[in-house]
Amino acid sequence: MKTTSFTKQEWDEALQGLSDSYRIFVPIREGDFHMFRPLENGIKPDFDFQNTRISPKSIIYPQSERMFEYTLEPEDPEANILKEAPKDYSPRAIVGIRPCDVHAFRIVQRNFDNPEFRDPWWVKHFESTILVGLGCNRPCSTCFCTSVGGGPFHEEGLDIMVYDLGDRFLAKSLTEKGEDFLNKTKAGAPADQPALQAAEDLKESVEKAFNPNVTMDHLHEKAVLDLFNAPFWEEVAFACINCGTCTYLCPTCWCFDIQDEVFAKQGDRIRNWDSCMFPLFTLEGSGHNPRTKKFQRVRQRFMHKLKYYVDKYQDGVQCSGCGRCVRYCPVNIDIRQVAALMNEL
Amino acid sequence: MENPYLPYPVRIDEVITETEDKNLKTFKFVFINPGDEEKFSYRPGQFAELSIAGKGEIPIGIASSPTEKGFVKFTVNKVGLVSTYLHNMRPGNVMGIRGPLGNWYPWEEMEGKNVVIVGGGFAFTTLRSSIVYMLHPENRPKFKDIKVVYGARTPGMLLYKDELKEWEQRDDIEMHITVDGTNDPDWKYNVGYVPPITEQKITSAENAIAIVCGPPIVIKMMQPVLAKLNFPPERIILSLEKRMKCGIGICGRCNLGDQYVCKDGPVFSMAQLKELPPE
């Protein structure tokens, strides 16, 4: 394990220098919001941000992804037979990812990489990625990572943790992959004692001031049918317009749809993010739909995150506390309040 | 890493129109690559995704039995995009099958027991698989009495008519075929809905397991009938349907509480379902 200190300029240059060895994704500012973008010529990373509006899940699990390709050319002996779509699994790095979004990858990993089935694309994308986290000096008012097993400087799942000490970055490698990345930068200097102390102090003062206190401690012991039949779902869902923003921005939502697309005689099988907020999600060919009503879909979203997942994996909720759904819901539906209702039922 | 989304290429070998309205057809497929048939080793009650390049995939119960070698069979109702396209395909056409998927009827538990099979409408496909499987000389001794109640709207809507006739004549299976109504003067079987016919013909739940498949209305009406016969919920077995995509518990679509119908089901006992949200 090593800790290297970089001036901010050195860090930016080091990343530029590494872009031959890795495809590097960095936060950039676009309008009022930040988002992750590949570090290419002319792209200026901006590490002075709270979090990106769209989560980095799309770097591992694109919103729209080709699964297979095929030809429908009748003369072709391979016609109608699906072939793997070629993909780029060269090493990549997400630099500046927040600890909550790393926690989110660990949550969704249970779904995509389980003992029975491994989703080859998610797994290979994930395995080729190194995660360079940036501790949160200023958690947002909507963040609650500490209530769901994380924290503003939580290191689990990271390859490198970076502290922003104002005039410089302190990068601490946590895995071999991370150390390798730092070595490759050929920049910075070994961190001295005062710098290490400054990082410690920063972590402590942020954690002390940050107290979101969302309680979820009773969820696992509640009976699933009591929660399902709870009296509050209609009210919780009342203002929801089923826009899907919450699931789209959420780093722990993983549902997808599969569609075929054909142009002339060439076709692709594609998967696209989908949302339990949409009525079509469960509509069967016969016309039967188990979730025709809005409150049933809203209930599904919260029950999945805060109960079904809890029961299935016995290791916390399917939420990293990133607060995106709270911040961007157009009608202010707040998972923290719903969790409290469920927890206190 | 194996890719669980990649279908095995198959060729359509035969297409049989099953019903008078021509909405149900049975497709017999053969695997194109040697070795794939063995990899596709299944048990009655499982399903597969039928995959058509350019159209998509549909989950369909496996209608053939693992005791039948050299092909797999599915019976498909014409409903929407993929199933309609499939209905227009012909022997020789190439498509894909992905599976086998999901769990199966509780074959271990059923050994040494009487088996009651109740099917309504076209949901008789995996039940056909089960009957053929149980009647196989190697398997028949494992089960006690086998009784089947199967109904359709009219005689022309029954599936697998030739086999029904054949089973009707055997003495190691008791068949009760019924139709909702008919004006065929030569109809020699029952007339009436499946639940009341079951009530008449099945007299005991002793040492028996019941497998029930059918449209929601039949499932609902069967419950009081089976309760009256004293079938405990653990010994009532159902096969569920939900809209599906991945079929392997990953795309998040088909959940019933914390269970995915595609992976943890489609077969559940009534006792299990009572613990799950009624969606």
Ligand SMILES: Cc1cc2nc3c(=O)[nH]c(=O)nc-3n(C[C@H](O)[C@H](O)[C@H](O)COP(=O)(O)OP(=O)(O)OC[C@H]3O[C@@H](n4cnc5c(N)ncnc54)[C@H](O)[C@@H]3O)c2cc1C
């Ligand atoms: C476990 C299981 C076993 C089944 N077995 C049979 C069978 O043996 N024979 C039979 O005829 N039908 C069966 N069905 C129903 C069959 O899957 C649907 O009728 C079929 O998917 C309709 O597809 P479509 O493209 O023609 O219709 P569309 O309405 O155009 O559907 C579009 C897509 O939605 C999905 N979808 C729609 N309805 C359903 C549904 N009911 N279940 C799952 N996915 C759906 C499919 O991905 C489908 O391609 C079964 C369903 C399940 C879940």
Ligand code: SF4
């Ligand atoms: S973001 Fe808010 S309004 Fe939109 S679907 Fe989610 S809960 Fe409903």
Ligand code: SF4
């Ligand atoms: S549910 Fe909301 S707070 Fe939790 S991970 Fe998803 S977007 Fe973030």
Ligand code: FES
């Ligand atoms: S069909 Fe994807 S989870 Fe069941």
